[in-house]
Amino acid sequence: MVILYLKIAFRNLWKYKTQSLTGILSLAFALACFVPALYWMRYETSYDSFYPGSDHIYRIYSVDKQSGKVNELVSGILERKLQDQFPAMQASSVFFVEQNNCSSEKMPYIRLHTIFADNTFFSVFPQAVICGNPQPLQITNNIVLSETVAVRMFGDAEKAIGQQIKSTLFDWHPSYTVTAVVKDPPPNTNLPFDAILYIEDLQKQKSFIESSVKQIWSFATLQMYVKLPPYTDVDGLAGQLRNFPLQLDANTKIELQMMPVSDVRYHLNADVPFTLNFIRLLVVAGVLLMFSSLFNFLNLHLDLFRQRIRELHLRAVNGASGGQLVRQMMFELECVILLALLPAFAFILIVHPLFSGLLNIEINVSHLLYLFAVCGIGVMILMLLVALIPFLRLSRTAMQNLSERQIHGQPVLRRMAIVLQLAVSVVFIIAAMVVMIQMHFVNHKDMGFERNGIIHLSGLSWYTNDDMLTVLKNKLASIPEIENITDAYFEPQHDANTVSLVTDLEWPGKLSSEKPVFCAIPTDSKFAEAFKIDMLKGRWLDEGGKYQIVLNEEAVRVMGLSEPIGTVIRLNIFSGGKDYRVAGVVKDFHLFSLRSRIHPTIFFMSDYPTKSLYIRTIPGKEQDAIRQINELLPQVDPSFLDVYPARLSELYDKLNSSEQVGLKIFLVLATVCLLISLFGIYAVASAATRRRRKEVAIHKVMGAEAGDIIRMFFREYILLVLIAGAFALPLAYLVMNNWLQGYAYRINISLWLLVGVITGVIILVLLTVLGQVWKAANSNPADVVKSE
Structure with a gap:
């Protein structure tokens, strides 16, 4: 019987090949679009879900009540105070992340993406130890390497244990001792690392006793995560945590909040390439496409069975029961669905590398195919269930005599x-x-x-030696294609980082209820010339003019200054605060992407290099300048191998x-x-x-x-x-x-x-x-x- 059904199915597929092929290809294309979109959604919402008990891991951060400014970092002392107040937070860890230029006996230079933490890190984020001490960060200057880095530096994970690594960036640090090697973190993590290092500086930050809870805001340099027991009342704990600064030291300005680790990527990281809403929109689009395809598929194949009503009637005349007719139609539909799954499978295998490159994610093929199998089975079950009722009606019609049958109009379906x-x-x-x-x-x-003709040196560390940076600037200035060099602490991104956003400003006529957020950009005297921005009033910052600032139009509007030049503004972003005099006003311009409005911005002369260099070249000489910069960088210092020049226009385009x-x-x-x-x-x-x-x-x-x-x-x-x-x-x-x-x-x-x-x-x-x-x-x- 099965063989007979197969013959009938393929004979009719060939007879009605246009409609059959249309339905098969439409379903195949829809699955090939929907399955990768669903995989992407699962991938992006699974960050750090591989950690045991990830549902109970939370990020602690603070928010300014009046301005709404979010500070994702906390002070080290906060961990101990929270542990004293909330016993449920005993499993907690504070740490910071920084690039660390290092060397070993056989490798003169390697840049390690390092998490500076202690052994508490492993209580919140357990790591799979390949070899070495299972409690590897017991004392300072112990370092844990990822498997890839250990093999790269020492040829084998086992050989790395006990080896010495010296920091060339933090040259005052003693040598680090490798105490363990762990598996590489998966790509879908908020905490990628090459190494985990315990240094004395971290211990100092954790034990520092501040005079006021305001330090929780002022000296916020660390990330903090806690792992809660499964029975914890999370909402109740969040309510108590919110008012903790007020209870601690009558500080009404800030509140502490907690966020599940799964939400960190899309709620605390504002510069991710895709928004979660966009990914959801794509999945919804895939669902719509699937429904469209399924309707099309059922519409075409039900119409085929209606056209074959005479054939079905003949089978009934020859003794076939209504149940046999239904089983035949269900079998034929199942065969067509299976035929559609075959090209869909091929399309997914062909498309997934392109999809991976387009979205810059790593696709696990086995997981993708598993998701395809689940979707394919789900589609088959859904289609057979939906088609059952029309098939029952068709079987009853086929069992009737010709005189009893009437030609129905076009089905609503x-x-x-x-x-x-x-x-x-x-x-x-x-x-x-x-x-x-x-x-x-x-x-x-x-x-x-004028963004064309500007090159940004990406990859310079905040801890780069100032003398080395001076040497680099001098050598860059000797390149004929370079007109000038400026140092400004900002990077093209979707919005200003929290470090650049300030609220503690005072100016004449300011109301106590006002709490606007300003973007403070430390820079130098060359910035206006390098970026070719328009001065509306006054002048740009003078070389050596420490207590001068320049405002943009939006800052003047927010402050309500009719005559801004010469106005004294107090910035409390430094210890004790400092008074600055307005030297000029620039026309509003976009430092960040068009997703954000132009911030009220203050430019001030930095007391120290910001290590963010922008280079203005002679028009049309960008490529020549980039080539010479690439040749120059490793000659100045080996660590500059990881510094690369990039056109500013391309960086904005990448946004x-x-x-x-x-x-x-x-x-x-x-x-x-x-x-x-x-x-x-x-x-x-x-x-x-x-x-x-x-x-x-x-x-x-x-x-x-x-x-x-x-x-x-x-x-x-x-x-x-x-x-x-x-x-x-x-x-x-x-x-x-x-x-x-x-x-x-x-x-x-x-x-x-x-x-x-x-x-x-x-x-x-x-x-x-x-x-x-x-x-x-x-x-x-x-x-x-x-x-x-």
């Missing part, structure tokens, strides 16, 4: 399928168009300074990398979905024109012209597109308008875009069905009457 496919296609097309127009707007918006990826994804989804829709419409139009031959013949006998017949069909398909648009346009507008809210500077979704998309889809649909409709309209009614 067919129209619903077309409308849904077209609606999803319209949503994807509008999404792609909005992203494209917004990207064009972002790429062509005036940033307020929009997620949008560029999103544009590509939505273009693919829009293309795939539209093709699925058009193929489905073509197949449906082909079946409809065959089914309605008698109706067309009657119209022609009654005097209708070919043009009247074409208009009759066209009206139906135009109406379907308009119905789809009625659902799709509001949805697309709401979704994409919400996405645009992530930009402080954005486009407006215009009416012409929505109308243009609907018009374009109508034209494509009409062109798709034109051949079938033209053939039906020009058919000979006499031939139709004879055949009927």
Whole structure:
């Protein structure tokens, strides 16, 4: 019986190959898009989930109550005070993360991404020890290496134990002793590392007794995580923690908050390439595409079974029961689904490297295929369950005599399928168009300074020796293609980091209730010249002018200063606070991406090098300058091998990398979905024109012209597109308008875009069905009457 069913299934697949192939490929493409999107969502929401008890690990951070400024770091003393007050937080750890330039006996230079912590780190984040001491950070200057680094430095993990490593960056540190080697951390972690090191400086920060709880804010340099017992009342603990600074020292300005470790990546790290909303949007898009494909698939194959009603009736006449007919149809549908899973499997294997490179994530192929298998089985079960009721109805119809059977009109399901496919296609097309127009707007918006011709030296450590930095600047200045060099503490990113945001400022006329957040940028006298920014009033900072500041327009507006030049402003970001005199006002310009508004900004002369160099080159000489800089860097110091020059314009362009990826994804989804829709419409139009031959013949006998017949069909398909648009346009507008809210500077979704998309889809649909409709309209009614 199975062999017979197989023969029948494949014979009909070949007979109705257009409709069958359309359904198979549409389902395959939909799965190939949906499964990687679902994998990405699971990957991005699984950061640090591999740690035992990860559901009970929380990050502690603080928030300024008035300004809302978030400080993700805390002071070392906070750990001990919280442990005394909240016994549930006994498993806690504070640490900081920094690049550390090191050397060993056989390796003169290696840069290690280092977590500076003590043994409490392993109580919160247990590591798989390959060899060495299972409690490896008992005393200061003990260091733990990841497996990759240990093999790179010493050839074997076992040989690394007991070896000495010297820091060339922190040259005052004693040599470190390797006490353990642990497995490399997975890529989906908030705490990647090459080494974990226990130094005396960390112990000092933890034992420092501050005079006031304000130090929790002022000397915040450490990350803090706690691991709670499973029975802990997390909400109650969070409420007690919130008011802890107030209870401790009557400090009403800040509150402490806690966040699950799984939320850290997308709630404390504002500079991730993709937002969680964008990833969710992509998954929702994949779900819509899947539903569209499933509707298309069922629509086409149910229509095939309706066209075979005579064949099913003959089987019933020859003794087949209704149950056997249902089993035959279910078996044939199952075969088609399995055929669709085969190309979907192939597509996923082909596409996953491209997907991995596009999103810059590591894809575990076994996990991806497992997810595909689960989705494939789920799709099969869902399709068989949904198809069961129509199959029961078809079997009852097939059991009836011809005189009892009536030709039914077009099933509602067919129209619903077309409308849904077209609606999803319209949503994807509008999404792609909005992203494209917004990207064009972002790429062509005036940033307020001349970013072309500027090179940024990335990778300089905060701890780089000042004398070495002076030597580097002097050698860079000798390159003919370089016009000037400036030192400014900021990097192109989506928003200012918390270190640069300040609230403790005083100026004439300030109200006590005012608590605006300012961006404070330490820089030097060359910044205005290097960035070619416009001075509106006064002058830029003078060389050696320590107590001068320059404001931007937004800062002047926020302070309400009518005559800012010469105004004395007190900055309390330093111990005891200092008075600064306003030397000038610059025109507003974008230091960060267009996702954030221009901050009220204060530029001041730094007392120390910020180790963030920007180099202005002669126009058109960027590439020559970069080549010479690359040759120069290792000559100054071996550690500069990890310093690299990058065009500032490219760094700003990278800020929009997620949008560029999103544009590509939505273009693919829009293309795939539209093709699925058009193929489905073509197949449906082909079946409809065959089914309605008698109706067309009657119209022609009654005097209708070919043009009247074409208009009759066209009206139906135009109406379907308009119905789809009625659902799709509001949805697309709401979704994409919400996405645009992530930009402080954005486009407006215009009416012409929505109308243009609907018009374009109508034209494509009409062109798709034109051949079938033209053939039906020009058919000979006499031939139709004879055949009927």
